[in-house]
Amino acid sequence: MTTRVLVPSGVLGLGFDRTALARGVAMKPDIIAIDGGSTDSGPFSLGAGESKYSRAATKAEWRHLMKARAEAGVPLVIGTSGTCGADATVDWMYDITVELAAELGQSLKIARLYTQQPAERVIEALEAGRVRPLTPAPEVDAEGLRAMTNIVALGGIEQVQAAIETGADVILCGRVTDTATIAALPIARGEAVGGAWHGAKIAECGALCSTNPTSGVILVEFDETGFTVEAMAETALCTPHSVSAHMLYENSDPFQLYEPGGYLDVRGARYTALDKRRVRVEGSEWVKGTYTVKLEGAKEGGFQTTIMAVLRQAHYVAHAQEWADKMHGFLTDQITERMGLTPPDYTLEFRMIGVNGALGALENRAGAPVEVGVLGIVTAQTQAIASEIGKLINPWVLHYPLTEDEELPTFAFPYSPATSNRGALYEFALNHVMELDDPMSAFRIVVTEVK
Amino acid sequence: MATIGEKVLKVRSKNAGPFWITIDIFCGTPEAYAEVSGKLETQRVADLTGTPLQLVKRFDIEDLRVVKLSIPRPVVQGSRDDRDMHGAALAVLIDEMAL
Numbered sequence: 001m002t003t004r005v006l007v008p009s010g011v012l013g014l015g016f017d018r019t020a021l022a023r024g025v026a027m028k029p030d031i032i033a034i035d036g037g038s039t040d041s042g043p044f045s046l047g048a049g050e051s052k053y054s055r056a057a058t059k060a061e062w063r064h065l066m067k068a069r070a071e072a073g074v075p076l077v078i079g080t081s082g083t084c085g086a087d088a089t090v091d092w093m094y095d096i097t098v099e100l101a102a103e104l105g106q107s108l109k110i111a112r113l114y115t116q117q118p119a120e121r122v123i124e125a126l127e128a129g130r131v132r133p134l135t136p137a138p139e140v141d142a143e144g145l146r147a148m149t150n151i152v153a154l155g156g157i158e159q160v161q162a163a164i165e166t167g168a169d170v171i172l173c174g175r176v177t178d179t180a181t182i183a184a185l186p187i188a189r190g191e192a193v194g195g196a197w198h199g200a201k202i203a204e205c206g207a208l209c210s211t212n213p214t215s216g217v218i219l220v221e222f223d224e225t226g227f228t229v230e231a232m233a234e235t236a237l238c239t240p241h242s243v244s245a246h247m248l249y250e251n252s253d254p255f256q257l258y259e260p261g262g263y264l265d266v267r268g269a270r271y272t273a274l275d276k277r278r279v280r281v282e283g284s285e286w287v288k289g290t291y292t293v294k295l296e297g298a299k300e301g302g303f304q305t306t307i308m309a310v311l312r313q314a315h316y317v318a319h320a321q322e323w324a325d326k327m328h329g330f331l332t333d334q335i336t337e338r339m340g341l342t343p344p345d346y347t348l349e350f351r352m353i354g355v356n357g358a359l360g361a362l363e364n365r366a367g368a369p370v371e372v373g374v375l376g377i378v379t380a381q382t383q384a385i386a387s388e389i390g391k392l393i394n395p396w397v398l399h400y401p402l403t404e405d406e407e408l409p410t411f412a413f414p415y416s417p418a419t420s421n422r423g424a425l426y427e428f429a430l431n432h433v434m435e436l437d438d439p440m441s442a443f444r445i446v447v448t449e450v451k
Numbered sequence: 452m453a454t455i456g457e458k459v460l461k462v463r464s465k466n467a468g469p470f471w472i473t474i475d476i477f478c479g480t481p482e483a484y485a486e487v488s489g490k491l492e493t494q495r496v497a498d499l500t501g502t503p504l505q506l507v508k509r510f511d512i513e514d515l516r517v518v519k520l521s522i523p524r525p526v527v528q529g530s531r532d533d534r535d536m537h538g539a540a541l542a543v544l545i546d547e548m549a550l
Contacts, residue, residue: 042529252521
């Protein structure tokens with residue numbers, strides 16, 4: 001048997017070539033699978049339980065995929081709905097789906113796979129010794145787990161398969177591994193397990209495994225000995241190099257990929273060009289292990305207010321760090337005197353954009369910038385305090401003199417008010433796995449029908 | 452002295468999850484690969500990124516002509532002290548390093 005999985009792009013919201021999608025549908029896939037999230041943009045999405053991508057972009061692309069699903073007559077599955085896969089973003093994706101079903105006149109069976117974890121479940125597992133740290137892992141205890149705003153477990157093929165088995169037309173997954181939505185059906189149908197995970201990893205970023213990454217659409221055909229991958233855009237070619245190089249992407253180890261219940265080992269994989277467009281891969285192995293699921297959690301790490309001044313006068317540009325250090329000392333005293341606050345009740349940091357803004361202490365080059373952006377970041381326990389500190393320091397960030405005997409300088413503020421309240425700062429707080437006896441015990445599926 | 456960037460096709464760094472950064476040196480030719488793989492000391496990458504040597508994972512992949520180095524993130528992605536959410540700037544340190 002063979003199982004064809006159509007992957008429209010690396011993530012919903014980034015766009016895909018519609019001609020290529022039509023070509024993919026014409027190839028008669030058995031399922032259409034797309035990823036909806038990642039931790040790659042940072043902890044905000046999980047912390048706040050919000051999608052990173054706009055609702056408008058998500059809905060516009062999902063409309064095309066829902067039409068493609070109706071035409072192909074196969075299930076459409078999205079992994080990690082709404083960037084982080086929290087329950088709130090699964091429901092956000094559900095609302096968009098229901099709206100579109102009405103607009104398109106589609107009757108649908110929709111399955112939602114929820115992967116959010118109540119803190120108490122994780123605490124119980126932690127106390128039973130069934131939560132284990134990966135390297136490096138933050139310290140975790142019951143109190144810390146209760147303080148997290150959202151905790152999700154990354155589902156694998158077992159949970160996605162259970163959702164597919166409901167017979168749903170559309171499957172909206174919470175947090176699942178990037179590969180699970182692609183590997184689930186081939187493995188359920190008896191295709192090679194190592195090949196299924198490997199092909200899923202190759203296709204999870206869409207056409208990034210081809211010579212034309214932005215075209216999006218990829219078709220993977222799985223069978224009992226391996227898989228064949230082909231890009232659906234005419235201009236995109238899959239070559240042994242483009243395909244095998246994708247194992248490097250966002251992987252700390254290019255040969256072993258850990259998934260729920262084991263790991264994929266591609267050291268024995270052979271990549272062969274079938275023709276100019278298609279690559280055949282065999283020899284990947286699945287190594288079974290204890291059934292664990294990875295946990296992700298985010299917590300609030302304070303609230304922030306920022307301020308930016310641009311130094312353009314040569315004297316200040318040349319002494320930007322010295323200026324900021326001196327001002328920092330002065331402002332620390334002012335904040336203590338006027339607000340009664342001392343670090344670590346808050347932190348105030350100035351970053352030199354144009355000097356070492358991206359690398360900080362790791363920067364090893366010094367140039368002669370024309371101007372320097374001085375980004376002040378205040379972090380405090382509440383937004384009100386951070387905002388108050390921002391207002392307090394504002395006049396000095398505008399006028400602070402480098403030397404005592406000079407006229408009052410004025411720097412460039414790009415906007416008014418000069419301060420911006422950023423809201424909560426979230427931090428990733430878990431890099432752990434949780435052991436499960438029954439893969440479904442930490443997950444639930446809700447099925448609804450819309451007409 | 453020539454930098455790594457002058458010898459190879461591209462140096463890329465990316466997050467590999469919130470706790471790791473991975474650096475891929477795409478050498479292009481077998482000659483560039485042999486030179487980079489042979490001369491690049493892991494210790495220097497450790498020093499440049501402030502990472503203890505024993506935590507640097509290194510893969511020399513001849514088939515792809517790639518040297519890959521993975522390190523725990525110097526600061527966790529998105530935490531208060533993070534300056535580079537996607538870990539992309541670290542590649543420049545390797546690119547500009549003399550071989």
